[in-house]
Amino acid sequence: MFRYHAGILKMKELIKQHGSKVMALNARYYFAYTKAVNKYWFNEDFSGGPIVEQATHFCDLARYIVSDVEIDTIHTLLLKDSDPSGAGHLDYVPQEAEDDITPAKRIPRVTMSHWRFKDGGLGTLMHSVALPGTRYEANIDVQLDGLKLSLIEPYEKDCILRVRSINNEDANKDQDFTFPFDDSYLTELGTFIKAIRTNDPSLVKSPYSDAALTYQMTWAIRRAS
Numbered sequence: 366m367f368r369y370h371a372g373i374l375k376m377k378e379l380i381k382q383h384g385s386k387v388m389a390l391n392a393r394y395y396f397a398y399t400k401a402v403n404k405y406w407f408n409e410d411f412s413g414g415p416i417v418e419q420a421t422h423f424c425d426l427a428r429y430i431v432s433d434v435e436i437d438t439i440h441t442l443l444l445k446d447s448d449p450s451g452a453g454h455l456d457y458v459p460q461e462a463e464d465d466i467t468p469a470k471r472i473p474r475v476t477m478s479h480w481r482f483k484d485g486g487l488g489t490l491m492h493s494v495a496l497p498g499t500r501y502e503a504n505i506d507v508q509l510d511g512l513k514l515s516l517i518e519p520y521e522k523d524c525i526l527r528v529r530s531i532n533n534e535d536a537n538k539d540q541d542f543t544f545p546f547d548d549s550y551l552t553e554l555g556t557f558i559k560a561i562r563t564n565d566p567s568l569v570k571s572p573y574s575d576a577a578l579t580y581q582m583t584w585a586i587r588r589a590s
Contacts, residue, residue: 367426368570369556370549372516372526375542376430376507379528383512387431387486391506392423397496399457407462409472416476417583420492423505424586425571425579430507432484434582441590444475457497478586490586 367373380387396415405411412418428434444453447468455474463471476492496502507514511531518524526542533540560568571579 366549366553367422367519368429369552370519370524371544371547372519372524372542373426373430375526375544376514376516379512379514379530380430380507380509383509383530383532385509385511386484387482387507387509389486389506389508390427390431390482390488392420392427392488392490393502393504394420394423394490394492395496395502396492396494397498397501398455398494399497400459400499402459402462404462404466407458407472408466408470410470412472413583414476414587415472415492415494416478416490416586417580420476420490421579421583423490423503424582425576426505427482427488427490428579428582429570430505431486431488432482433578434488434585435481435483436581436585438481439478439582439585439589440480441476441478441586443473443477443590445473446471455494473590476586476590478589 394415396419401407406418416424445468446453446455453474472494473492474494477490479487479489481487501520503518503520505516505519513529515527516524517527522545524544524547526544528540528542529538530536530540556568556570560566566572
C-alpha cells in the first residue's frame with residue numbers, strides 16, 4: 366500500500382526533479398512486541414519470518430524508489446533467540462505467544478541485510494523485535510548527491526517527509542512535508558476498484574509479476590542469513 370502513500374509519491378517526484386541516481390537507501394522497521402499475542406507471527410515456519418511477512422512493504426519500496434535488486438549481492442545477518450551470547454533473548458514476550466514454539470522456529474530478534482541495486486546504489490534494511498507496547502517505529506532514508514530524503518513514521522497520520530537539499534536557500538536546514546489527510550490503504554483499494562471498473566490495469570502500481578519480484582527479494586534476504 367505504500368506505493369500509494371503521498372509521502373512516497375513526493376519522494377519520487379523530488380528524486381526525478383533532482384535528476385541524479387539514488388546512492389543509498391536505508392530502511393528501518395522496529396516492531397513493538399510486548400502486547401503481541403499472535404502465534405502465527407511468532408512462528409517463522411508459519412509466517413515466513415519478519416521480512417517475508419512484515420518488512421515486505423519496505424523491500425517493495427526499495428524496488429519502487431530505486432530499482433530492482435541484484436539478488437546475488439544480498440547478505441543478511443540474524444540475531445536469534447537461540448544465540449549463545451544471550452543478546453537475542455526477550456524478557457517481555459507474552460507467555461501464550463511463544464510458549465509452545467521451539468527456539469529454532471522463533472522469529473529472528475534482529476535482521477540486518479544489505480545489497481546492491483541494479484541501478485548502482487546500495488540498500489540496507491534492519492528489522493528488530495525489541496520495542497515495548499504496540500507502537501511500531503519505521504523510517505526510510507534516501508540519499509542522492511546533494512539531496513537527502515527521510516520518510517518518518519509512514520504508518521502514522523503525523524508522518525513527515527524531511528528534505529535536505531542543495532537547492533534549498535540554506536542547505537544546512539531541513540524542509541518538512543506533512544500529509545495529514547493521506548490514507549494509503551484507502552487510495553490503494555480505490556485505485557484497484559477503479560482499475561476493474563474502467564478495465565485499465567495500468568492504474569495499479571504493482572501488477573502481479575512485479576509483486577512476485579518483491580516476494581523473491583524477501584525470501585532471498587531470509588535465505589541469505
